[in-house]
């Protein structure tokens with residue numbers, strides 16, 4: 001069997017060892033005589049998997065006793081709704097930093113529930129950057145300050161958390177979750193669909209500070225949408241198999257040395273790729289240098305005909321998923337945690353060869 005070099009933006013590459021373990025355990029989970037998918041989510045098998053995933057997340061992010069971890073469904077798009085639904089009403093305001101398509105979607109949903117102050121936007125320059133702290137205009141009393149830590153489509157990423165004047169940060173971390181250490185104590189809430197860095201699609205990880213959870217609504221919104229109903233208990237049937245795979249990916253990440261170790265690898269992978277892009281004028285990165293993402297490396301070729309040829313020939317050479325998002329065009333290499341260094345090196349070799357032939 002030959003596996004592709006997978007640069008898909010999501011769902012994305014998973015560690016091979018995780019897939020192999022899942023394959024081996026698929027039909028008969030730990031001698032239970034059944035697959036985990038066929039067993040009660042309240043039984044001992046799933047209970048252990050669920051607990052282990054929480055413990056691993058706790059260790060990887062240093063959550064201590066201050067945070068609740070929820071395994072929900074509905075993706076990050078569901079959180080665009082659930083966050084403001086739990087925290088806003090027409091008399092309150094939240095601040096949102098607008099750095100791409102996903103931020104815009106989050107803002108549009110939040111406007112259904114409360115007042116939204118767009119404290120920064122890079123839309124005028126086609127989302128080519130994230131803000132410096134002194135460019136952010138926070139309101140007086142925001143319930144929270146929302147940001148998108150990594151902008152999957154435009155290939156930009158915050159180097160560290162933005163200012164929030166002491167108000168809780170709420171983060172859509174879908175595309176750089178667990179790719180580096182974060183300053184967790186500054187967060188009220190962080191959410192991420194698993195399907196880029198943490199597992200398959202189907203589970204959305206929500207991490208909430210207990211103080212922030214205490215401020216969430218417990219009436220006036222549907223019971224399923226109340227964060228409080230999900231904390232410390234399984235409110236309804238969780239996505240059993242995605243959580244199982246998430247747990248395996250978390251174990252793999254611990255084996256790599258955790259988020260600090262993976263950050264170094266991610267920096268090295270992205271560094272080599274950007275160096276190739278910057279080598280001359282042939283390839284060009286639309287994101288400003290200080291804002292460049294280590295997860296989604298977006299680049300252009302001299303014209304669109306060459307871009308189409310590049311993507312087609314790359315695919316034929318086993319380098320898959322390099323087409324840019326349909327709204328942005330160009331090329332994009334998504335190099336999340338599980339994308340091997342060898343895949344990045346194969347892409348660099350292909351870029352050199354392509355430039356040599358088509359330059």
Ligand SMILES: Cc1ncc(COP(=O)(O)O)c(C=O)c1O
Pocket residue numbers: 010074075076077078102148150151152153172173174175193
């Ligand atoms: C940063 C970011 N936020 C939100 C989403 C939407 O996620 P979902 O499909 O899980 O709703 C994506 C998907 O690519 C994303 O990259």
